[in-house]
Amino acid sequence: MKVDWDHLRFFLVLARAKTLTNAARLMEVEHSTVARRIQALENTLGTQLFKREAKGYELTAEGLALVPRVEQMEQSFIQIDKRHDPLQGRVRIGAPKGFGMAFLARLLAEFSQHYPSLTIDLIPVPKTIKLSHREADIVISIDRPKSGPYIITRLSNYCLKLYGSQSYLQQNPPIRQLEDLKQHRFVDYIDDLVYSSALYSLERLPLQVTACFRSNSILAQQIAVSTGAGLAILPRFLVHDKPDLQEVLGDQVSFTHTFWMLTLVDLQHEPKIKLVWDFLRKQADVQQALLMGT
Numbered sequence: 001m002k003v004d005w006d007h008l009r010f011f012l013v014l015a016r017a018k019t020l021t022n023a024a025r026l027m028e029v030e031h032s033t034v035a036r037r038i039q040a041l042e043n044t045l046g047t048q049l050f051k052r053e054a055k056g057y058e059l060t061a062e063g064l065a066l067v068p069r070v071e072q073m074e075q076s077f078i079q080i081d082k083r084h085d086p087l088q089g090r091v092r093i094g095a096p097k098g099f100g101m102a103f104l105a106r107l108l109a110e111f112s113q114h115y116p117s118l119t120i121d122l123i124p125v126p127k128t129i130k131l132s133h134r135e136a137d138i139v140i141s142i143d144r145p146k147s148g149p150y151i152i153t154r155l156s157n158y159c160l161k162l163y164g165s166q167s168y169l170q171q172n173p174p175i176r177q178l179e180d181l182k183q184h185r186f187v188d189y190i191d192d193l194v195y196s197s198a199l200y201s202l203e204r205l206p207l208q209v210t211a212c213f214r215s216n217s218i219l220a221q222q223i224a225v226s227t228g229a230g231l232a233i234l235p236r237f238l239v240h241d242k243p244d245l246q247e248v249l250g251d252q253v254s255f256t257h258t259f260w261m262l263t264l265v266d267l268q269h270e271p272k273i274k275l276v277w278d279f280l281r282k283q284a285d286v287q288q289a290l291l292m293g294t
Contacts, residue, residue: 003044005077008070010037011049015067016265018056022149026266028134074269091276092121094136098218099158099259100124102238103291104140107283111276118272126216127195131264137273138280142198144260151268155261156284158291159236160201162253163245168228175248178207185212185230187221201233201255236293256292259284 010027014034017023024031042049049063059067095104101124112120121136123129129139131150140155164184169175173183188202188211195216202209213229215221218238225232226244233255239245261280267273284291 003041005073007037007041007044008073010034011041011063011066012070012074013266014038014050014057015059015063017149018058020057022265026149026264071269088117089272090119090121091138091272092123092136093138093140093276093280094123094125094129095140096142096218096259097124097126098222098235098238099140101219102235103287104280111279115275118275120276126218131262137267138261138263138277140280141260141262142257143196144258145262149265150262151265152260152262153281155259155280156288156291157256157258159293160233160255160257161236161250161293162231162248163225163234163239164231164248165226165228165244166246167244168225168230169246169248171228178205178249178252181205181209181231181249182207184209187211187213187215187224187230187232189221190214190216198257204255205253237287237290240290240293 010023013026014020014023017026020031020034023034027034038050045062045066047062048060049066050057051060052058093100093104093108100122104122104124108120108122112118123136128141128143129136131139131148144152173180175181175184186202186209189199191200191214193216194200202211211230213221213224215224218234221232222234222238222242222245224230225234226242231248233253234245261277263273263277268277288294
């Protein structure tokens with residue numbers, strides 16, 4: 001009995017993705033193609049591999065028994081195919097702009113020096129990178145996806161506090177309590193262009209303040225604060241090496257957000273993806289003091 005490897009690949013993707021729609025997106029084909037491949041494989045093997053449930057496709061006992069055998073074949077192909085060598089190829093990482101430029105860029109640049117045949121693409125942009133559109137292999141996001149064919153982990157929490165430049169604080173009324181903030185100018189996001197509600201930190205203050213300078217780039221906000229445009233709530237990792245910026249009101253104005261890291265289910269077993277994934281997780285652990293400002 002001769003079994004088509006392509007049929008087995010579709011079987012493995014559907015087993016992980018659970019639905020025809022997700023499997024089709026991962027394989028970049030129509031969902032009817034996935035169904036046809038699975039039907040052909042079941043006909044060849046003479047057994048039912050999936051049962052249709054309300055939540056999607058669930059493996060039968062025969063399907064469950066087949067998975068480890070096909071995964072073993074997959075690993076053999078990966079080792080034979082040099083394009084999947086963890087030391088070669090490309091890994092594209094999407095991340096929020098500030099985190100990507102202020103935190104990841106240096107770490108990934110140093111990491112890439114140890115793997116000269118591996119190309120690292122870092123995409124730091126002020127928007128959500130979509131894995132489903134294949135815009136990146138690994139995405140770091142401040143929003144946790146509610147559903148999808150993703151492997152998701154909490155990368156790290158990070159702390160945000162209120163900052164102002166030394167010159168601004170010297171030239172404006174002293175700030176001893178929250179009420180004093182009403183006398184000050186602020187730097188913030190452009191509210192109708194914010195891509196995530198998690199970025200609305202200024203609105204969480206227990207009093208109303210007005211922004212005189214706005215930008216959807218957190219780096220532009222940091223520059224504006226350093227220039228003396230006003231006060232802003234900024235991530236600790238963005239200002240740790242900016243001695244001209246001073247923390248204002250300490251823990252009275254403090255927020256904790258979370259970075260989530262995700263990749264597509266069918267990419268998690270690629271050695272080069274796992275290599276970068278594990279590196280980022282380790283660095284997030286090592287750099288906790290920087291991210292949390294402790």
